[in-house]
Amino acid sequence: MGQIKWRKWNRLIHRDLGYLCVGLTVIYAVSGVAVNHVRDWNPNFKVTETRWNLGPIEADDPRSPEVVGGILLRIGQETTYRDTFRRDEATLEIFTNVGTVAVDLPTGETILEVVKDRRVLKEANILHLNQARGLWTILADLYAVALLVLAITGLFVIKGKKGITGRGAWLTAAGASIPLVFIWLYL
């Protein structure tokens, strides 16, 4: 009778904690894949580039409002801008509210780079990487504990041949050995 009660509570905790954790698990899983490939793509921002060749731009002062406004007009942008920057003799960068215009003055090669947030995914990454800090740190810790409880209670949901004393033992051992193999391979 005592064992039945224990199993019942285990199943109940596993089930209800599972429901509670679904939302957080989706956020952590999607963001996890996104930030895992940070060397191949930017998980927070979408960067688009548009190119033009305006021909050589000769001007005594490339940063003057006339020259900058002329360049912006030629690429179909509004002539208002925030600031300009000369990275080197050949390059003029114009910062607008839309994006950054980089002009190679000797050749006229012009690139408009526009950076936009990856909505929702960026917010998920902020939570996943704990950039929010404060109260979120406590919540993330609680979630980690909940995952641990889910893992442990999950071991005892089913009894018998398919449970932890049968097939479950082999699968648990196989799963636990995966990180060990990678530690052995890489460290």
Added chain:
Amino acid sequence: MNIRPVVVAFLAPLAFLAACATSEEAFTQYGEELTLTETTSISAILADPEAHLGDQVLVEGTVVEVCEMKGCWLALAGEQDGDQLRVKVEDGVIIFPMTARGLPARVEGVMEKLEYTMEEALERAQNEAEMHGTEFDPSTVTGPEVVYQLKGLGAVIGDFE
């Protein structure tokens, strides 16, 4: 089976996240609050960085570059053409967004000097080329390098005036 509660359970948090994503402030504070009020000229620092080593300074300029991978550094334009001061922050503690490029910024931090051996300088140049998506040319690194940068403690980016 009534799927309405399932749909609501999944869509409500997503709608909330999307709503949060659309709210925009004029400026954003990163890291610690700024304590200094007097700014030091970036070009003056770059003209004689040794004189400012260890100094806690407040600098102001347009953000001309941001670390694309981790947002762990940015570069501020100086008053003179070509001058830019690199601001490095602790990884994961402050994260600068790529959208900061072109915005005005005030950053407070401590000037520091980094010395790289030839091998370290090569590795650094290779990482930068990788980040910018350009081809790495080892011949651009001719020897050991000395880099002066600001160890950023706090920043305000955006229209703070």
